[in-house]
Amino acid sequence: MSKPIIATTSLAGCFGCHMSLLDIDERILELAELVEFNKSPINDIKKFTKKCDVGLIEGGVCNSENIHVLKDFRENCKILVSVGECAIMGGLPALRNNIPLRECLEEAYLDGPSVENNEERIIPNDEELPLILDKVYPCHEVVKIDIHLPGCPPSADMIYEALVSLITGKELKVPYEAFKYD
Amino acid sequence: MSKVLNFTIDGVICMAEKGQTILNAATANKIYIPTLCNLPGLKPRGSCRVCNVKVNGKFLTACTTxxxxxxxxxxxxEDIIDIRKSIIELLLVEGNHYCPYCEKSGNCDLQAIAYKYNIPAPRFPYQFPDRDIEATNGKLLKDHNRCILCKRCIRGIKDEDGKSIFAFKRRGHKVIINIDTRLSANMTDEMAQEAMDxxxxxxxxxxxxxFKVPIGERKYDKEPIGSDIEEIKATTI
Incomplete structure (x- = not known):
């Protein structure tokens, strides 16, 4: 039997959930025995080369590129997992959801205290750049998500146990102490 | 001694005094019924509906019945737990509850009940309402993003004359809690702590x-809400 294939990505996130995945320490050797990684920032594979069994999504959806990547994951992964608060509810990036987008961009590129050398008062708007969405959306409001792992970040144990349960088909049992939103 | 009433909760035989609410009687019989708006010592309001129980086939709030x-x-x-979960999920999407940076995280009843019922994500779409933060009061900060309008502060925090320091302002979906500037002028640190608690x-x-109490030592870090009431403590969900 071939090994289950895992893909991961970080959308509007801070890579903290990927760091938490790496926090499984030496168990990463066991995981490497159990699974094969495809598209992921961990191995720097940029494009899907085959269909995957599990896709781990970190971060919410804040721009058109995030939507594209998320839909790509949905098409190529049998099971899609929202990892962490940002993927589940937008998280800290969603703090901008109550501020009009124009105000956010003006603060970032024109009027913010750390803005320098922008005499022409340009807000980047090249067509090569992903279009920023009006709000930061939870992943499950864009595509179907099968499993949610809460936490900021979810603990390494929880991510590991979730992966093992998905691979082996065993029921995922999360201890109370590990199930947290923060 | 007042008359003793016999009743059952999930088949467990319980006893109550006449006039006792289902919630108080359940607590006395070491059975936990979750609630957000109720607080021992305050007149029950029955507004959060989380304490819904089924009595002879009808849904009633345990705190007022x-x-x-x-x-x-x-x-x-199953149906009661689903109703409670849906209420908690509605509250989570109705406000802006950013647990990762909230000072109350770990000591929050809403979060603790969501943990107890193992809610990984709400079934409803997030509303991201536009709400304010007010820091005009000397001792307290109000974050309307998180308020669930339970009225516990209004009912529980009073000055020496029995006047409420908190009040509702505005009407309908615009209603928010407000602190009386005059009455809160002499608020002590203890009262401010009481209001937060x-x-x-x-x-x-x-x-x-x-963030005085470190992660791992907060109220609901190790044991689910209601563990102090329930005889059989739940260790896993």
Missing amino acids: PVAEGMEIENNS ICPVGAIIKKEIG
Whole structure:
């Protein structure tokens, strides 16, 4: 039997959930025995080369590129997992959801205290750049998500146990102490 | 001694005094019924509906319904838990609850009940309402993003004359909690702490001190809400 294939990505996130995945320490050797990684920032594979069994999504959806990547994951992964608060509810990036987008961009590129050398008062708007969405959306409001792992970040144990349960088909049992939103 | 009433919760035989509410009687019989708006010592309001139980086939709020002789109460059946979960999920999407940076995280009743019922993500779409933060009061910070309008602060925090320091302002969906400037002028640090503690969420935050208790030692870090009431403690979900 071939090994289950895992893909991961970080959308509007801070890579903290990927760091938490790496926090499984030496168990990463066991995981490497159990699974094969495809598209992921961990191995720097940029494009899907085959269909995957599990896709781990970190971060919410804040721009058109995030939507594209998320839909790509949905098409190529049998099971899609929202990892962490940002993927589940937008998280800290969603703090901008109550501020009009124009105000956010003006603060970032024109009027913010750390803005320098922008005499022409340009807000980047090249067509090569992903279009920023009006709000930061939870992943499950864009595509179907099968499993949610809460936490900021979810603990390494929880991510590991979730992966093992998905691979082996065993029921995922999360201890109370590990199930947290923060 | 007042008359003793016999009733059952999920088939467990319980006893109550006449006039006792289902919630108080359940607590006395070491059975936990979750609630957000109720607080021992305050007149029950029945507004959050989280304490819904099924009595003889009807849904009633346990905090406002007195026990009657022979009542058969369901507290943990599937439909009740689904109703409670849906209420918690509605509250989570109705406000802006950013647990990762909230000072009340770990000590928050709303979050603790969501943990107890193992809610990984709400079934409803997030509303991201536009709400304010007010820091005009000297001792307290109000974050309307997190307020669930339970009225616990209004009912529980009073000055020496029995006047409420908190009040509702505006009407309908625009209603918010407000602090009386005059009455709160002489607020002590203890009262400010009491106001923060009485809030089941993080809508009232005491200024100048924060994140004092480290992660792992907070109220609901190790044991689910209600563990102090229940005889059989739940260790896993």
